[in-house]
Each structure stands twice: as structure tokens, then as C-alpha cells.
Amino acid sequence: MIGLDTREAIRIESLSYHYHDGTPALEDVNLTVRRGESIAVMGPNGAGKSTMALHLNGILSGEGRVEIMGLEVCGKNLSEIRSMVGLVFQDPDDQLFCPTVREDVSFGPRNQKLTQELVDQAVSRALTWVGMEGSEDRSPHHMSFGEKKRISLATVLSMDPEILVLDEPATNLDPKGRRELIELVRGFEVTKVIISHDTGMTRELCDRLIIIDDGRIVADGHTDELLSDSRLLELHGLL
């Protein structure tokens, strides 16, 4: 690891991605995120936000280069990359696929080949963190949406990630659930990438905002500044 600049959590260099049918989803995306930084990603539906997120841990791979904590995202580094990047999907029913909460939260640590004792510790730590301790033996399909969201977070927190990528974390939550989620996420002292349409949450959690439209980064700057530029927001369908 000598010679790598570890102050950079994420570095994306001229990343492009095309769907199977050739439609471009990302075009020449460049982005650098420092360690500990929280950035928000906004953009109209289908702009490529989630597609970009899926490149951060190598689920998708396009042309260009993606580095996480100085490590290139490629075949031989995948398991290390996926331990460092905790990606929480938008729909908790996609994220939670096990019959019980315990199995879901321990899925990541068990894939990291930790010992049973460490797995148990990771599970209870993650569940306590999201305020769901004691729900190990419940089934996700009998939980409320807000509870499922919390468990989804716990499933990646149990892997002790360096970078947290949240895809629409507050969507469909009621105001109380949304508020609790914001407080919860604020408490995580890791690098955060938050994809959201929720300007209030974006302002509260992220100093930096990037706007993606049509597969390109069209704005990158201070959250308050960009959000007060109504011409910019309107131009990209965010107002």
C-alpha cells in the first residue's frame, strides 16, 4: 500500500457505462471524495445515480477506473472492496433476503470468514447501533417498513465499512422514521455517499452535493450554494 494517497476514499476517473442495448447510462464521470466526507448525489430519475453507486463496489463495471481507499476496483480486489464499501439498496425487500434478521445481518461478516464469536459480536453491535437489538430471530417480512430500513443499514454496518453508500435512504419513510434515520446516519463517522431527492436531508447530512443528469456530473459544489441556485435545479428537473 506504499505510495497510495489514503486520504482519498473514492476516486472515479473517466467512467462510462452502457446498458446491454447500448444506451449510455454514465458518460465520462470524474469524482474524488476525501475520507470522512459526506456527499449527496441528486439528479432526475434515470440519470445514472444508482448505476454510479453500483460501480463503487464493482457490481457493475464500465470503462474507466474506480479506486476505493487507493485500491482499484477489479476482480482480484473485489472481496476487499466489498468489505470496505457498505451499499444499502433502496428497497429493503431486495436487501433483506434471509428468513431471519440474524442471518441477514451476519451474512456479510460470515462472507468475510470471521469466526463465530466475531460474527456474533458484529451482529449485536450493528443491531444495537440501529436500535433494533433483540430482533435477531424475527423475520423481515413481518416488520414495518421503517424497521426493515434499519435492519438494512445493520446488514452493512456489521461489516464495518469505511464507506457507506445509501440509495434513497429516507424514501417512503414517515416523518418520524425519516427524522430518526437522519439522526442515525449522522452518527456514523465514515465516508458517506447519499443518493436522495430529499433536499432537507441533504442539507442536514452533506456539505457537498453533486448533481447528475443524463449520465454526467453537471454540478459539484457546496450543498447550500447549489440548492439555492433555482435556475440550475430547474434545468435538471430538481425543482
Next chain:
Amino acid sequence: MKHDYIDRYSKLESPVHSLDPRAKAIALFALIVICVTTPPRAWWAFCVYAGVVLIIAAASRVPVSYLLSRVLVVLPFILMVAVFIPFMHKGGTSYDLGPFAVSSEGLLVLWNVAIKSTISVSCLILLSSTTPFPDLMHGLERLHVPSFFTTVAAFMYRYIFVIVDEAQRMKRACESRNFRGRWIWQARTVGYMVASLFLRSHDRAERVYQAMCARGFDGTFPLQRESSMRAADYVFMSVVVLIVLTGRLAVLWK
């Protein structure tokens, strides 16, 4: 939306619930195998099997009405086919029932199918209503049932309700636009619904797989914690198998 649990009552507390899933699976599968290999005229043997099932059911404290309702869901399918056999089958004495003739051989076949399927189905229902589904799957895994089967079953247990929800939402959306799937020319719409349900499930499968990979899934499921069987589990297993086997062997000696 609220639905019934597949493994309702599986979290009760009773001597049967506290047994290791492996012990229950082995004992009840042994009962099923021994039962289906018994000759149909061995009336006493079937009494023994039924007795064992009833005792386990009573000890499990699962409401009888629930067990019966579950048995009644499965049985009609089997009996619907079997009930015609006495009329088709030739052999033995035949009894006249107006335009139909019933053969005694055929009746024996019907009895054979009915009693064996009732006992087998009851065993499976007892197993699933005294063991939480995830535990049952892990138990079977430890008994070296191929993980392909247990994994598919575990996914089914997790996603059946998600898909049912999706189907119900779609149905409501259709009904809100005054659709009632009643007439044959509306079959096309129902076909579209089924197709889109399939496509959505397919897309979901893709996303679930991505979510699994994001957490380091590499194609093999990590093992669950080990647990060992206690003395009570071995006792239960041996007692059930012994009683049933005695019933079966007594028939041979006669």
C-alpha cells in the same frame, strides 16, 4: 398487508417444539417411509402409525382445528384422483350401486391411498408447525440435504409474501379501474398481470443478487452455527422409530 404465517404455531413452547429439528425430521420421515411401505391390509399397523401421530400432535399443543384445516388443504387433491379408482378397477367381489359397479380391490386401493396420504401429510404438517422454518432448513442442511433445495426453500419462505403483496396491489389497481376478472375475454388482462408479475420478480431477483454480492457473496452460502443434539432428541427419535417399526414388523410375522 397482513398474511398468514407458513409456520404459524411454530414458536409455541412444548416438548415437541423444543426438540432438535433434525430429530423431528428423521423420526417423521422414518414414519412416512415405513407407513407407505406397509401392505394395505395391515389394519393394526396403521392404527399404530396414526396413534403415534396423534400423541405427537397432542404433545405439541398445536390446536387440532389448525392441523385438520391444513390436512384438508392437501388431501382433496390426492383423493380427487383416488376416489374414482373403485369404479374403474376390476377384481375381487364387486358391489352394485345402480349404474356403477364398485370392486373390492378398488376399494382397497382407495383405502391404501387415503390412509397413507393422510398419515404422511399429517407428519409433514406436524413437522412444519412445530419447527420455525429457518431452523428446519438448517436442520436439513446439517442432515446433508443438498443446499440447493434448502436455499431455494429459504428464498421461497422469504419472498412468497413479497410476491403475494405485489399481486394484490396489482389486482387492486386493476379493480380500481373497474376490472373484474370474470369473463373469458378478460383473460388477456389477467395474462398481462401474470407476465408483469413474472418480470418484476425477475428484476427483483437480479437486485437481490446484487445486494448479496455487495456483501461479499461468492456463490457459496456461509455456514450457520453448529448445535448438537441432546439426549432428549435421541430418545424421541429412537422411541418413534422403534414403535413404528414394531407395528410394521408385527405385520410380517403374522
